[in-house]
Amino acid sequence: MTWLIMGSVVAGVALGYWVIPEVFIIHLDNLTTAALCVLLLGVGIDLGQQKEAWVRLWKMGWRVLLVPIMVGLGSLVGSVIVGLAMGMPVNEASAIGAGFGWYSLSGVLLAKIYSVELGALAFITNVARELMAILLIPVIAKYVGKYSAVAPGGATTMDTTLPIISKSTDADTAVVAFINGSVLSAFVPILVPLLIRL
């Protein structure tokens, strides 16, 4: 899946550089809007079908929600602080941070509703976050804490980084990670467009 996503971007770059005339790319706007709507409808159906995650959340108690709240808050604060240090506007830095590691969705959302440059930066930033998560989860689980090991993965803790968390921690933390990923994933398509308009 990761290779398919990367391959699509690389193929697109090659097509844009060598094959497709720029005039044609500009006129793709209606088609990309339709594709985005289809994608978001699919994301919504996917989230709506995940009743299991909400049942698990109910069983574990409301305090477990503190994990996605802190991960979300930390992602936004960290991105804004680093962004400001690099001279980036708050809305751009926070919208990138609100991708929570979901690079494909945050990248295409920002490319469509704001600018292709920021979409590309969101894509690379969130790819970097996932790679960092893969490397850091076992280390954080060992030296910092089990719940803290859930933090680097962001929204990816319900799929791609879940096996690593499960292996590095225990069954309870894996459930918390799944809930964390589900909650943050639900907020990516809401927060990214909201924050970019600040």
Place this chain on the structure above:
Amino acid sequence: MTLILVFLIAGFLIGHFKLIPVSYKLTQRVMLFGLIFLLMVMGAQLGANEKVLADFGHMGLQAVALAAGGVTFSVLLVKMVEGFIKKAQGESQNASELTGGNEKVGEDN
């Protein structure tokens, strides 16, 4: 923004209440098709923009710094509440064990 929310909420309602009999496989395929198309268009827009391509190295550094900032602060904030969550979970576990124990006593009687 409105368009995004409308489609997202419509999808959530369809998925949650099973308003349309869509299979998980079909949803995944439609999403994958939409995603690949949008990523290719984003790539094509990047490829056609020589200024962005020339700035790609700088963009990579910015991306790593932003990702590191997000990861660092996420870990710090979760670490701050980790003890509280574990303590609360321990208390509720003890309480449920106590309740379970009483029920057993009742059953024995």
